[in-house]
Amino acid sequence: MSPKIQKAYDLITNYHNANLEADDDELDAALSLRLQEVENDYSLPDLLVQYGGQHRLYLGDTSYHHIRTLYQCLEPFKPRKLLDLGSGYGRILFYGALLWPSVHFTGIEMVSHRVSEVLRVRDEFNLSHLQCIQGDVTNTTWPQADIYCLINSFTPSVMPIVVEQLRQISCCQSIILASASTSNLILEGQGWLEEVPHENDKGARLGIRLFKTAS
Numbered sequence: 001m002s003p004k005i006q007k008a009y010d011l012i013t014n015y016h017n018a019n020l021e022a023d024d025d026e027l028d029a030a031l032s033l034r035l036q037e038v039e040n041d042y043s044l045p046d047l048l049v050q051y052g053g054q055h056r057l058y059l060g061d062t063s064y065h066h067i068r069t070l071y072q073c074l075e076p077f078k079p080r081k082l083l084d085l086g087s088g089y090g091r092i093l094f095y096g097a098l099l100w101p102s103v104h105f106t107g108i109e110m111v112s113h114r115v116s117e118v119l120r121v122r123d124e125f126n127l128s129h130l131q132c133i134q135g136d137v138t139n140t141t142w143p144q145a146d147i148y149c150l151i152n153s154f155t156p157s158v159m160p161i162v163v164e165q166l167r168q169i170s171c172c173q174s175i176i177l178a179s180a181s182t183s184n185l186i187l188e189g190q191g192w193l194e195e196v197p198h199e200n201d202k203g204a205r206l207g208i209r210l211f212k213t214a215s
């Protein structure tokens with residue numbers, strides 16, 4: 001392992017296991033992930049015109065504090081394949097790929113310059129178990145997974161298509177959904193899902209919540 005990869009691995013595993021305070025800039029820098037620097041070349045109005053105003057396109061990647069909570073919640077389910085829908089700059093993917101090297105991580109992200117940045121870092125860190133696909137989740141083929149993340153990714157207007165896709169997958173296999181933000185309010189009303197209670201972010205309706213195929 002190169003010193004650079006070792007440093008990022010140590011930082012993330014120490015952070016994850018020791019409940020340290022998160023410094024998002026420090027973790028991004030260890031991964032050489034340049035969110036703001038890349039994003040500065042694009043404006044939100046341009047993105048809305050290019051990709052469609054019905055989508056949640058602003059730069060709003062989840063803080064590492066919440067990503068740690070996400071992986072603490074997912075720990076009992078140790079997946080084989082995780083699909084991150086609307087994966088932004090890939091913080092969730094990179095954190096997971098360093099923490100769980102035997103799990104396969106895929107992101108689907110609409111905005112192409114974000115995908116390019118993810119793939120650049122993926123290649124720099126030789127993370128062959130991490131993929132990122134450029135596309136709109138409402139019309140892109142999803143690779144099979146056992147955990148699906150929808151972390152602050154979609155506006156309520158896009159959710160019916162996403163929910164129907166998840167419902168169809170859930171007919172054939174038992175799945176776990178990790179969600180945050182307004183998607184929670186839509187998932188909590190689905191009869192084919194049941195919530196998996198967890199200790200973190202207790203009582204936060206829009207915080208990280210887990211759902212699974214109802215038994």
Ligand SMILES: C[S@@+](CC[C@H](N)C(=O)[O-])C[C@H]1O[C@@H](n2cnc3c(N)ncnc32)[C@H](O)[C@@H]1O
Nearest residue numbers: 055056060061062086088109110136137151153
């Ligand atoms: C607010 S960011 C959150 C990123 C990531 N989920 C996280 O929590 O770190 C939402 C991301 O979802 C992407 N997105 C929104 N609608 C999408 C769609 N229909 N298909 C693919 N990506 C989408 C946006 O481009 C953006 O990068």
